Amino acid sequence: xxxxxxxxxxxxxxxxxxxxxxxxxxxxxxxxxxxxxxxxxxxxxxxxxxxxxxxxxxxxxxxxxxxxxxxxxxxxxxxxxxxxxxxxxxxxxxxxxxxxxxxxxxxxxxxxxxxxxxxxxxxxxxxxxxxxxxxxxxxxxxxxxxxxxxxxxxxxxxxxxxxxxxxxxxxxxxxxxxxxxxxxxxxxxxxxxxxxxxxxxxxxxxxxxxxxxxxxxxxxxxxxxxxxxxxxxxxxxxxxxxxxxxxxxxxxxxxxxxxxxxxxxxxxxxxxxxxxxxxxxxxxxxxxxxxxxxxxxxxxxxxxxxxxxxxxxxxxxxxxxxxxxxxxxxxxxxxxxxxxxxxxxxxxxxxxxxxxxxxxxxxxxxxxxxxxxxxxxxxxxxxxxxxxxxxxxxxxxxxxxxxxxxxxxxxxxxxxxxxxxxxxxxxxxxxxxxxxxxxxxxxxxxxxxxxxxxxxxxxxxxxxxxxxxxxxxxx
Amino acid sequence: xxxxxxxxxxxxxxxxxxxxxxxxxxxxxxxxxxxxxxxxxxxxxxxxxxxxxxxxxxxxxxxxxxxxxxxxxxxxxxxxxxxxxxxxxxxxxxxxxxxxxxxxxxxxxxxxxxxxxxxxxxxxxxxxxxxxxxxxxxxxxxxxxxxxxxxxxxxxxxxxxxxxxxxxxxxxxxxxxxxxxxxxxxxxxxxxxxxxxxxxxxxxxxxxxxxxxxxxxxxxxxxxxxxxxxxxxxxxxxxxxxxxxxxxxxxxxxxxxxxxxxxxxxxxxxxxxxxxxxxxxxxxxxxxxxxxxxxxxxxxxxxxxxxxxxxxxxxxxxxxxxxxxxxxxxxxxxxxxxxxxxxxxxxxxxxxxxxxxxxxxxxxxxxxxxxxxxxxxxxxxxxxxxxxxxxxxxxxxxxxxxxxxxxxxxxxxxxxxxxxxxxxxxxxxxxxxxxxxxxxxxxxxxxxxxxxxxxxxxxxxxxxxxxxxxxxxxx
Numbered sequence: 023x024x025x026x027x028x029x030x031x032x033x034x035x036x037x038x039x040x041x042x043x044x045x046x047x048x049x050x051x052x053x054x055x056x057x058x059x060x061x062x063x064x065x066x067x068x069x070x071x072x073x074x075x076x077x078x079x080x081x082x083x084x085x086x087x088x089x090x091x092x093x094x095x096x097x098x099x100x101x102x103x104x105x106x107x108x109x110x111x112x113x114x115x116x117x118x119x120x121x122x123x124x125x126x127x128x129x130x131x132x133x134x135x136x137x138x139x140x141x142x143x144x145x146x147x148x149x150x151x152x153x154x155x156x157x158x159x160x161x162x163x164x165x166x167x168x169x170x171x172x173x174x175x176x177x178x179x180x181x182x183x184x185x186x187x188x189x190x191x192x193x194x195x196x197x198x199x200x201x202x203x204x205x206x207x208x209x210x211x212x213x214x215x216x217x218x219x220x221x222x223x224x225x226x227x228x229x230x231x232x233x234x235x236x237x238x239x240x241x242x243x244x245x246x247x248x249x250x251x252x253x254x255x256x257x258x259x260x261x262x263x264x265x266x267x268x269x270x271x272x273x274x275x276x277x278x279x280x281x282x283x284x285x286x287x288x289x290x291x292x293x294x295x296x297x298x299x300x301x302x303x304x305x306x307x308x309x310x311x312x313x314x315x316x317x318x319x320x321x322x323x324x325x326x327x328x329x330x331x332x333x334x335x336x337x338x339x340x341x342x343x344x345x346x347x348x349x350x351x352x353x354x355x356x357x358x359x360x361x362x363x364x365x366x367x368x369x370x371x372x373x374x375x376x377x378x379x380x381x382x383x384x385x386x387x388x389x390x391x392x393x394x395x396x397x398x399x400x401x402x403x404x405x406x407x408x409x410x411x412x413x414x415x416x417x418x419x420x421x422x423x424x425x426x427x428x429x430x431x432x433x434x435x436x437x438x439x440x441x442x443x444x445x446x447x448x449x450x451x452x453x454x455x456x457x458x459x460x461x462x463x464x465x466x467x468x469x470x471x472x473x474x475x476x477x478x479x480x481x482x483x484x485x486x487x488x489x490x491x492x493x494x495x496x497x
Numbered sequence: 498x499x500x501x502x503x504x505x506x507x508x509x510x511x512x513x514x515x516x517x518x519x520x521x522x523x524x525x526x527x528x529x530x531x532x533x534x535x536x537x538x539x540x541x542x543x544x545x546x547x548x549x550x551x552x553x554x555x556x557x558x559x560x561x562x563x564x565x566x567x568x569x570x571x572x573x574x575x576x577x578x579x580x581x582x583x584x585x586x587x588x589x590x591x592x593x594x595x596x597x598x599x600x601x602x603x604x605x606x607x608x609x610x611x612x613x614x615x616x617x618x619x620x621x622x623x624x625x626x627x628x629x630x631x632x633x634x635x636x637x638x639x640x641x642x643x644x645x646x647x648x649x650x651x652x653x654x655x656x657x658x659x660x661x662x663x664x665x666x667x668x669x670x671x672x673x674x675x676x677x678x679x680x681x682x683x684x685x686x687x688x689x690x691x692x693x694x695x696x697x698x699x700x701x702x703x704x705x706x707x708x709x710x711x712x713x714x715x716x717x718x719x720x721x722x723x724x725x726x727x728x729x730x731x732x733x734x735x736x737x738x739x740x741x742x743x744x745x746x747x748x749x750x751x752x753x754x755x756x757x758x759x760x761x762x763x764x765x766x767x768x769x770x771x772x773x774x775x776x777x778x779x780x781x782x783x784x785x786x787x788x789x790x791x792x793x794x795x796x797x798x799x800x801x802x803x804x805x806x807x808x809x810x811x812x813x814x815x816x817x818x819x820x821x822x823x824x825x826x827x828x829x830x831x832x833x834x835x836x837x838x839x840x841x842x843x844x845x846x847x848x849x850x851x852x853x854x855x856x857x858x859x860x861x862x863x864x865x866x867x868x869x870x871x872x873x874x875x876x877x878x879x880x881x882x883x884x885x886x887x888x889x890x891x892x893x894x895x896x897x898x899x900x901x902x903x904x905x906x907x908x909x910x911x912x913x914x915x916x917x918x919x920x921x922x923x924x925x926x927x928x929x930x931x932x933x934x935x936x937x938x939x940x941x942x943x944x945x946x947x948x949x950x951x952x953x954x955x956x957x958x959x960x961x962x963x964x965x966x967x968x969x970x971x972x
Contacts, residue, residue: 042847046870124870130892136881138891145903146873226903247722247904268926275928372517394921395521395599398621406611406924415929416613416920417605417941428620428701429722430905433920445891445908446869449881451743453750454890466892 030217033174033207034224037147040204041172045144049121051200055167056117062195063160063188064110073187074100074156081180090180093282097155098181109157115419116164122437123170129469133462136449137469142441144170146226149218151176151240153232156184163192163206165422169440172205174225176215178232186210219244227440231423234350249435251426253350253376254284256408259367259393260304261384262295268405269300269383270307276381276407278311282352284424285379285411289347289357291367297324297360305358309335313354316342320360347374364389368396375399377426379411379433400426400433505692508649508682509699512622515679516647520619524596526675530642531592537670538635538663539585548662549575549631556655565655568757572630573656584632590894591639597912598645604944608937611924612944617916619645621701624693626651626715628707631659638667638681640897644915647680649700651690653707661685694719702915706898709825724910726901728825728851729759731883734842734868735779736859737770743880744775744858745782751856751882753786757827759899760854760886764822764832766842772799772835780833784810788829791817795835822849839864843871850874852901854886854908875901875908 028036044052063070081098084090100106128140148171152158159175166173177185189208196203209218219228219240228248230240237252258276260269276287292301297320305315305325315338317325322341331339346357347370361367371380381403382393390404401411411434413421418436425431431439456462503511519527538545556573559565575581603615623646627633634650641648652660664683671678684693694703694715703723705715712727733751735744751762767776772795780790780800790813792800797816806814821832822845836842846855856878857868865879876886886909888896893911900906906914931937 042871042873045873046867132885132890132892241720245716245720247902249904271926272928275930279928279930390923392521396517398517398520399919401920401922403921404923405926406922407928409929410607410922410924411920412929415607415932415939417607417939427722428917429724430917432917442903442905442907444874445876445886446878447876447881447885448865448879449885451746451880453747453754453882454884454887455750455754457890464890464892 027211030209030214030221031224033209034147034218034221036204037172037174037207038224040202041144041146041170043202044167044172044205045123045146045170047170047200049123052121052167052170053117055196055199055201056113056164058195058199059160059163059167059192060110060113060117062191063113066187066191067106070184070187070191071101071106073183074098074181076183077156077181084180094154094180097153098184100156100184105157109160112157112161112420113164116168116437119168119419119437122168122441126471127443129471131465131467131469132447132449133452133457133465136447136452139446139448140443141446142443145440145442146171147224148173148440149176149221149225149228149246150174151215151218151228151230151232151236153178153236154180155231156181156188158231159185159188159208160192161420162422165420165437165440166206167201169437171440172207174207174209174218176209176218179212182210215240216243219246222246229423247430249425249427249431249439250423251284251376251378253426254286254378254424255288255348255350255374255376256285256379256381256411257289257291257371257375258287258381258383258408259291259361259364259371260293260296260300261364261382261386261389262293262299263385264296264300264383264405265385266300266303270304272381272383272405272407273304274307274311276409277308277313277356278354279407279409281354283409284350285409286352287356287408288349288351289359289374291359291361291370292321293367294320294360294362297321298328301325301358302328305339306335308356309338311354312338313356314338314340315356315358316340316346317358318342318360321358324360350376364392368393372396372398378424379403379408381406381408400424502686505684505689505696506699508684509622509693509696511679512647512649512682513699515677516619516621516645518677519642519647519680520598520621520645522645522675524598527596527642527645528592530671530674530676531588531639533670533674534635534638534642534667535585535588535592537666538588541662541666542581545659545662545666546576546581548658549573549656551658552631552656559655569629569655572628573659575631575659580632584635587632587636587895588639591643591912594643594894594912597643597916601946602918604946606940606942606944607922607924608927608932608940611922611927614921614923615918616921617918620915620917621646622699623648623915624651624696624700624703624721625649626690626693626703626705626707626711628653628711629655630706631656631663633706634660634663634683635667636895637897640895640912640915641681642676644912646915647682649682649684649693651684651693654687657685690715691718694721697721704898722905724900724902724906724914725898726759726851726853728901729761729853729899730763730823730825730849730851731760731854731856731886732764732766732846732850733762733856733858733883734766734836734839734846735768735771735775736839736857736861736864737768737774738860739771739775739858739880740860741775741778745779747856747858747880747882748779749782749786751884752783752788752831753829754882754884756829758884759825760884761827762831762883763824763826764834764849766834766836766845767796768842769795769835769837772796773803776800776833777803780814781810783831784813786829787813788831789813789815790831790833791815791821792833793817793835796833825851839867843868847871847873853899854878854883856881856883875899 081095125142130138228246230237377399379401380399394402413434422435556570600617605613703721705712852874854876855874869877888909897910
């Protein structure tokens with residue numbers, strides 16, 4: 023990793039060259055780099071935390087002056103018990119994952135001695151733009167190297183001391199590995215984001231990790247593909263047949279366990295028939311947790327007449343405005359709407375959710391299957407909490423982010439989302455003119471996917487040695 | 498299909514609504530629509546060809562006046578022997594392909610009774626912008642319906658009569674099927690491309706099918722993801738060990754069989770050691786086919802000294818300028834460059850090819866495997882012609898186009914490239930708070946991919962009937 027003051031063009035060009043070398047390193051070479059990074063960050067913990075305290079001091083002063091939010095100060099702090107260790111463990115977790123590169127994912131016999139293969143490969147150069155959280159640098163570095171991608175990292179200025187300390191350690195660690203140093207570049211210069219976003223000849227994918235404003239700015243400012251989500255407006259549709267006790271458990275978890283998360287519940291759609299049966303105990307549980315309920319007229323009337331509310335709860339029970347059904351609250355606020363049918367629920371979700379994660383609660387398999395098929399969101403759930411939308415929970419080890427894109431990767435994105443593929447044909451001088459009218463016929467026979475006996479694996483020690491030289495640029 | 502004069506916003510909104518209905522149709526319902534389209538176009542052949550002749554008359558007048566190229570006139574002609582039948586057969590071929598939708602491609606047991614599935618689904622709304630070729634409308638309509646995507650088609654004005662005739666037939670055919678008419682819209686209004694490219698809230702993917710200028714314009718004018726390639730600068734690297742006879746066969750096919758194709762060879766890299774051995778007979782064969790050779794100084798000297806050339810051939814042997822190595826000739830012209838090593842060849846290709854299709858000719862497995870791994874192109878070949886890069890040859894039935902993107906789809910794109918996936922979790926009231934420190938542990942156990950026994954398939958006639966109602970918007 024280099025901590026650079028080079029121009030955005032120089033940074034992007036160097037990353038592209040580095041990426042091509044990184045793309046042909048072996049699994050062991052990439053894993054060894056992760057081991058080296060882990061060791062350096064473990065040994066350098068004191069230096070990183072000292073730098074982090076400088077950032078925290080500055081941030082606390084800014085927060086006292088009212089120019090920085092307390093939640094940002096909290097996200098800056100690497101010294102919280104367990105946080106540094108979690109960051110270190112994350113690197114080992116990624117190292118432990120299966121290599122996503124050079125996997126053959128399709129294989130067709132086109133003709134005798136003419137084989138088509140689809141092989142996974144890195145995307146190339148990633149641009150990661152992130153806000154304050156300094157642990158992201160270790161996290162993303164591990165994911166990038168494991169998947170064979172170069173990464174340009176641009177962090178928030180609030181954590182610049184922490185970044186510099188981590189970058190310096192990673193840089194030294196990588197010097198002893200096969201990973202070219204330009205494959206990880208930390209950009210510290212201010213006001214370069216706009217210029218980085220112009221380097222579409224050298225940067226293949228941009229991943230903004232931060233709030234709605236950052237993501238929208240990035241999407242509107244570049245022709246580089248952007249992976250991510252601007253909003254997390256998640257919805258749950260409650261059918262009248264679902265038991266109240268389970269519904270309470272799911273809805274309270276979805277709304278209360280981490281309201282600032284993009285997978286937190288923001289809207290509850292209630293079937294008419296559940297207004298006076300299941301909704302009141304659910305509302306009671308939410309009000310007891312301090313959740314403001316912004317209700318449409320029908321659900322508000324139902325809740326107001328259902329039971330005497332204490333003054334505190336009565337204050338939390340509010341009429342919804344139209345914008346409440348297009349808002350990501352990121353707070354203890356839930357919009358509630360009455361719907362007359364499954365179709366109305368699906369229509370509302372497809373029009374108002376952010377296509378992130380939406381759930382149905384029902385024991386009716388037909389209704390559930392129709393919902394799962396018709397809701398156009400990256401994650402669709404049946405009888406569980408929207409908070410399940412997370413790479414670690416999905417078993418990806420860790421995640422690059424959550425995508426609401428309609429192409430490439432959708433939902434939580436792990437290592438696989440950082441790969442693409444190339445097509446390879448190995449032949450013996452067959453040509454296009456051999457086939458078609460009057461010529462040979464294509465066989466187009468699916469072949470089994472055997473790893474190890476293919477054109478991307480060296481077959482002898484001599485070949486391995488030559489490949490090593492090639493990777494080092496010496497052939 | 499509707500032939501529309503609505504505004505781009507109205508078109509895009511209607512397509513989005515149609516797409517959501519189309520996405521939940523069954524395989525049989527989508528295949529039945531293809532059958533209906535095939536039948537209508539077969540029965541309406543005379544009407545379509547009559548309309549096509551009107552376009553041809555106009556085009557011939559324009560060509561005579563010098564405002565239209567002869568090659569465009571040729572591409573317009575649907576009356577060429579076999580062309581209409583090929584178009585019809587293409588619809589049946591697509592119908593015959595496996596349904597790419599609702600396939601489970603990953604399945605994980607997260608915990609007891611808590612299953613995560615990844616299920617393929619349509620992308621949503623496609624915008625296809627294409628130049629003169631009228632048969633594309635049938636081709637793309639078939640691919641869009643089969644993959645469950647709505648499509649907005651905007652064709653070149655030279656073929657407007659043919660389009661109107663085909664659209665009218667398809668529209669009538671679809672009226673008797675389950676496919677909502679707004680799922681296929683042909684935009685005839687002039688000068689609406691810029692406004693269509695702004696509908697990023699409703700259009701998910703744009704596929705320009707035409708020349709470099711069209712593709713570059715589209716890429717520069719929209720924040721909708723664009724699938725395609727602007728250039729096809731394909732390269733072949735000749736190693737000294739490769740037999741001349743096979744090299745001649747491959748290189749002549751790659752250059753001469755269809756010079757206007759994006760997969761035609763534009764550059765030949767020759768290893769120094771092959772300059773006086775294999776290169777001369779290859780050059781002779783190419784010159785005999787009328788190919789101009791634009792040679793760097795070293796290869797030019799080698800060819801000039803190798804043999805007495807007749808006047809015609811001598812005229813075709815020319816010195817290369819620097820721009821020749823960044824040019825898509827689309828003509829009987831080939832740039833030739835001498836390289837000193839495998840590494841130099843790879844470096845030249847990664848810097849100058851358009852990352853479409855590049856090949857190595859050698860009997861040396863080590864060199865070939867290093868080349869296949871290190872060349873950063875969508876298709877990489879060993880001992881075959883770059884002209885193999887084609888969806889039909891790859892066994893995809895037909896292709897939407899060839900992508901040089903680094904995300905989503907790369908190389909020839911078939912039905913699979915028109916799909917994405919959603920994540921589904923089916924649970925029994927497990928919530929995020931149940932897991933982690935002190936709670937339950939995730940199982941994260943890979944499950945076999947069984948089709949048929951999942952949450953996307955109706956399990957009884959009653960369920961199938963309800964799903965049908967739901968699809969028709971009547972639940």
